[in-house]
Amino acid sequence: MQLTVSKFAKLAGTTVRTLRHYRQLGILVPSQKNENDHHVYINEDFKRLHEIQLLQSLGLSLNEIKASLDNPQYSFDEIVRVQEQSLKHRRKAIDCSLALIKRIKWLKEKDQFNELNSELLMLLMNSMRVEEDQKKLLQKYVSTDIIEKVFPEDISKQTYLDEQLFNLVLLVHRATIHDLKPDHPSIQQQLKVIIANTQLNHLILHDEEKNEELYKNVKPYESLIPKHTIDFLTEAFEVLNTKKQSSI
Template sequence: MRLTVSKFAMLADTTVRTLRHYRQLGILVPSQKNENDHYIYVNADFKRLHEIQLLQSLGLSLNEIKVCLDNPNYSFEEIIKVQEQSLRQRREAIDCSLALIERIQLLTEQDQLNESNSEILMLLMNSMRVEQAQKKLLQKYVSIDVIDQLFPEDFSKQTYLDGKLYNLLLLVHRAIVKGLNPDHPFIQQQLHGIFADTPLSDLIFNEEVNNEELYKNVKPYESLAPKHTMDFLKEAFEVFNTKKNSSLKD
């Protein structure tokens, strides 16, 4: 069978444009031409096209397909193994992204947010993205029970804490805009309201935690938020912790 590009495209359920693109890339170049110097497709080209389409369905790009098909040691079995690993990793990344989106959507549907701020939602989502690394870091300073409370598996508890963290970031934003210092009574009162009934207090008020060492180790994560926000939070927590410890001693 000898077919022109248009007839081949029709029978193969593809387009002339696609076939021309494949030819330009060098992954499907007909070996024959007719008397008018036009490319002619034969039976073997169907096999080649189906092979390209199969590799595309496995997630390979056209450039990756070209590398595979140009390799004399090309092994379809090896490609399957490599691509399976790649697809599983991509699926894991997609699942993580969808979980982050779901948490943000659940949070915005709750009434506990004082107001909606897209920039703060993005900061919060960035913090969620590195939670596994944060959990690993905190294992050095607090018990597993505290970590499980800080990062609960239960979605309702998780959303509740997300709201607390969101309102904390919003508090800092408002304070900076209004020119309030971290030790301002209103700021300290709001911090108490945010943390009083959360497991975060177990971390903040834990006298066994070396705060200086902890601050040093969380440096890589400070870039998740603007420097002025992190500086404000650090000073506010120091004042808050000092007052809390003083009240406990009294």
């Protein structure tokens, strides 16, 4: 049986436009020509089309499908195995993204005075986004217990620490608006409370060499934070540490 593109499309439940696109990509080319030298589809082409549609349903792109079908070692079982791993990876990424959005939405609800602008939201989201990388980095320097305190898996603890991060971001934001310097008493007091509440003091190592190494390793993450925020917090922490040392 020989079928024109329109008849084949109708029987296959697809469109002429789709078939022409498949032909341009080279993943489904009509198998024969009729007496008028026009390309026509035959029964075997239905099998190829169904294979393409099946691979699409598994999440493969048309370029990936073409590469697979053109491969002499093509194995449907192997494609299913690889695609299963790929989909699991994507699902994990989607779940992480949804969890991140949920955390940000919760902070937005806490923002009673609508202070969270786009810059602050991006700062918070970027900080949350790299948490897993930071956990892996810290494994070399501190115990698992300390990492759990700084980046807890427990949702209620995580929510609490998100609020402290929110407070830290707003601290700098408000200080900028009201022209308060890092050494201002109210800034120092709020910073002291936030550090106590977030267990950040556990990340200050007693080994000076390791402290330097840790600082160098976290340096790349500074690009996620506006320079004025880094400068402000750096000075504020230095003032706080100086006061702490002088009181000992």
